[in-house]
Amino acid sequence: MNTCTRRPVSNIFLDALTSALGDRVSTALAVREHHGRDESMYATCPPDAVVFARSTDDVVTVVKLCNEHDVPVIAFGAGSSIEGHVLPFSGGVTIDLSEMNHIVAVNPEDLTATVQAGVTRKQLNHETRNMGLFFPIDPGADATIGGMAATRASGTNAVRYGTMRDNVVSLTVVTAEGKVIRTSSRAKKSSAGYDLTAIFVGSEGTLGIITEVTVKLHVQPEGISAAICSFPTVQDAVQCVIATIQMGIPVARVEIMDTAAVKAVNQYSHLDLKESPVLLFEFHGTPDGVTEQSSMVQEIAKETGGQDFNWATQTEDRNKLWTARHNAFFASMQLKPGCRGVSTDVCVPISRLAESIDVTIDELAKSSIAYTIVGHVGDGNYHVILLIDPKNAEEVAEMERINHGIVQRAIAMDGTCTGEHGVGVHKIPFLVEEHGENALDMMRALKRAFDPKNILNPGKIVSLN
Template sequence: MNAPLSAPLLPEVHPRPFPPEALAALQARFGGRCSTALAVREQHGRDESAFTHVPPPAAVVFAESTADVADAVRIAAHWRVPVIPFGVGSSLEGHLLAVQGGISLDLSRMNQVLAVQPEDLTATVRPGVTRKQLNEAVKHLGLFFPIDPGADASLGGMAATRASGTNAVRYGTMRDNVLALEVVTASGAVLRTGTRARKSSAGYDLTRLFVGSEGTLGVITELTLRLYPLPEAVSAAICSFPSVEAAVRTTIAIIQMGIPIARCELLDARTVRAVNAHSKLGLREEPMLLMEFHGSPSSVREQAELVQAIADEHGGQAFEWATTPEERTRLWTARHNAYFAGVQSRPGCRAITTDACVPISRLADNVLAAVADAEAAGLPYFLVGHVGDGNFHMGYLIDPDDPAERATAERLNHALVERALASGGTCTGEHGVGLHKMGFLRAEAGEEALAVMRAIKAALDPQDILNPGKVVAP
């Protein structure tokens, strides 16, 4: 670690002036697509984070084209009004909160699949297209887009947060699957980064700069993405274990043996219990791995046999197969709903979620220590993980109006991140920094690296109007 861990329990709110002239200019340009209705503003002023009581943006602008985005940003830049890009509101770290006021720029109506190039295995889409929408559009071609964060997030938002999810162990993250972008800069200019070619050595890699920038460097208005052939054979399996440790050590062995598993998800007994209640399933309420194998029929069979043998060595039992699409969909839908199942297990709560990712060799140590800390604290929690790539999530379920519970959850989170960084890991494997992890980023990257990030931010957004107060704020 490079600096002490620190993170605010609640975000600091410092609204900037929103001149009447700025609102008048937006209303003149967008008419009814610029809303100041309280219900609309409140909808765009919250996400799935545990932060509450943050004032909503002053206005919401619904963009339908790149020209709309550019004009909205130009007006905002003229009056130095903050602009916060908005997809579907599924982020977990306070990315969308209007801590400095301004406008929420809703991109959900920019939801067109512009082109699919099946021979090149690429697709070009607008940022409001969701992952499910894209997959519906390309499945008749025998193709799919593999990045699957669980929520039906917008692809623009997924690129902005460098999302990954259940398939990352085999197919990588958004960083690996975005080939090119169209971006509106803080001045309202439109630039293009990357090409449809599979590689390039031309200049700075601006595509990777904007992927993961969380709306602080530019507004993504178009993406060109990698597609993949649908696997010839797919098989899913669940396996229960006597302990979380046994499940994790099974995962470590699978990865270290080089078995090309497509998905490997961990649910602890608490989560399985919540998923059963939420999704009306009858899964054994024990620690569980939910796995999926892609390939030819023979390779899938070979992978599955190897994994089953490894699981047996670690006490795995009740190995069950889901070979039909309906069975697999039911299981994966239940997994994707694990977050909401966990939250619903304690009515009225909010979840403070962790997002550590560690080298696979240190996964068991980190997961077991996090579980021990949570048990000792007595705070309700759930545990899930994309453990095939070392990424796991503790969800601490708190009463949002109880400062003591929030403080306990943050203390547990700090300890978890501290261990992850000491293990050579990261504070966020996929959720991004947003508001919640700014102190953790400082500890992980160090002051010199943060100074470089702030210099990039200042160069591309000198007035600090693009999602200000997030990621690298002073």
């Protein structure tokens, strides 16, 4: 596990920072500690100072000072990442972007919105719902749009609407030298030069700090229906998903929870779901289209062992169901009080999904580590939440062994070590296995070109040592 190995930060630098930004700079321990942890199992590692930015100009001021004094700088949104993305292991300054929460423009005719980086997905959807529009990327946590762009997030709707990679139109970015660039226009397509938007989406604050994001909006579907269906085994449920996807049924969401996850969700969210593996479906479209889609999936479910196909057509019932699914991570941790949950995040081609999960279940059965399985299986993306005591060295070692096996199998199946969580620090070792040294060398070259002093979120994604 990484530890704090901070570079010394001079009083001259801190004085210059305070002189430039006044009370937006905090060195209070409580504030620094809050910005020195996320949802990962890493120990708290506070920065030397926290700056609450309110504009792109504020970010420029901080980055220029950090560049001048060789001080690390880390962008911080909601702090909901789980791979150590925002932890300042080298010390330095954390820029909290949560006060950059203004919706700059909504262009309903073009189906786009431009927001500051600190706007959350729920805030954006509240703003656009009366226009008949919505932003579909739904990672569970009420993450900031800037953070979601930085980690290339996705979530439950990705099977129908894609990920942040597919829904970001343009970015405003502050470079390591404190320059401001806009990566593209709002035009629907362009062949003008390198695709800088794609380079910064998923860069986790290592190449530049995102301060504004232009995203695609989608028309709210006329008809929405959700359903939940129990299965005898996880494998039966996965076979239902594979058949649904391969038949081309445009399901909007399809999520899986194993028996342990259902038990945890029932307890945490006060539900009474049947305690066996379940699939949660949602269908979007016209009322007739939704009826047709759901009927087809219901038939597939019956053929693959599905039982008790129950509908949730009322908004309140659907929201309750999806809120419970989004809380599955925290619900799982209640199964072992005092534990930390370490979530895997692999994604494989849909044709290899059943095999990947089968082998993983066999491996987990041989371990003493408590776990739950959840996932966005319509994408071939699933998570195993491993429940461990981070102070127990044997449990930590066993967790790492299991996690490495899950990732290795996914990569061997032409999959990826992370479908949506991002690399942070925990997934760095797997990039060599997935991409090879030649590709990693190119990533390192990109990092050095964009950030020659290595001040932007150092130690994340690629190691330069």
